[in-house]
Amino acid sequence: QVTFVESGGGSVQAGGSLRLSCVVSGYRYTVACVGWFRQAPGKPIEGVAGIDREGTAKYTDSVKGRFTISKDNAKNMLTLEMNSLKPDDSGMYYCATERGWCQGLLTGTQDALDAWGQGELVTVSS
Numbered sequence: 001q002v003t004f005v006e007s008g009g010g011s012v013q014a015g016g017s018l019r020l021s022c023v024v025s026g027y028r029y030t031v032a033c034v035g036w037f038r039q040a041p042g043k044p045i046e047g048v049a050g051i052d053r054e055g056t057a058k059y060t061d062s063v064k065g066r067f068t069i070s071k072d073n074a075k076n077m078l079t080l081e082m083n084s085l086k087p088d089d090s091g092m093y094y095c096a097t098e099r100g101w102c103q104g105l106l107t108g109t110q111d112a113l114d115a116w117g118q119g120e121l122v123t124v125s126s
Helices: none
Strands: 003-007 010-013 018-025 033-039 046-051 057-059 067-072 077-082 091-098 120-125
Touching: 003 091, 018 033, 018 091, 018 120, 033 067, 033 077, 046 067, 046 077, 046 091, 057 067
Parallel strands: 010 120
Antiparallel strands: 003 018, 018 077, 033 046, 033 091, 046 057, 067 077, 091 120
16 A cells, blocks of 8 residues: 655745655655645646656646755655745645656656655645
8 A cells, every 4th residue: 555644845935945755655766756746726737847767757837947856765765845935835745656657747748657655735725
């Protein structure tokens, strides 16, 4: 059974920073894409960032240059550093796994995902 322990959500003003962390257990962490998607109220899910099995980081266009994703294979930990946050970044952020190369994650195709956590709430005020 895959389990996710997510942390780091919160409320910040526009321009601020937050760091999300996720520890994934019960999954072959090094042979999959791991990353984050988000969902704002009343909107479909949106892929944010992922790291594929070769360690390549991939981002959706709206967060490039502001967000940085990294993973520690020894600790099965995934981290998302979010800087220069905007109100449009607000929503629930979910740590997720995908057996592909992150295409499903980044295109917001939930059927392509294997599993995801409970989510962390991020609120950015203007």
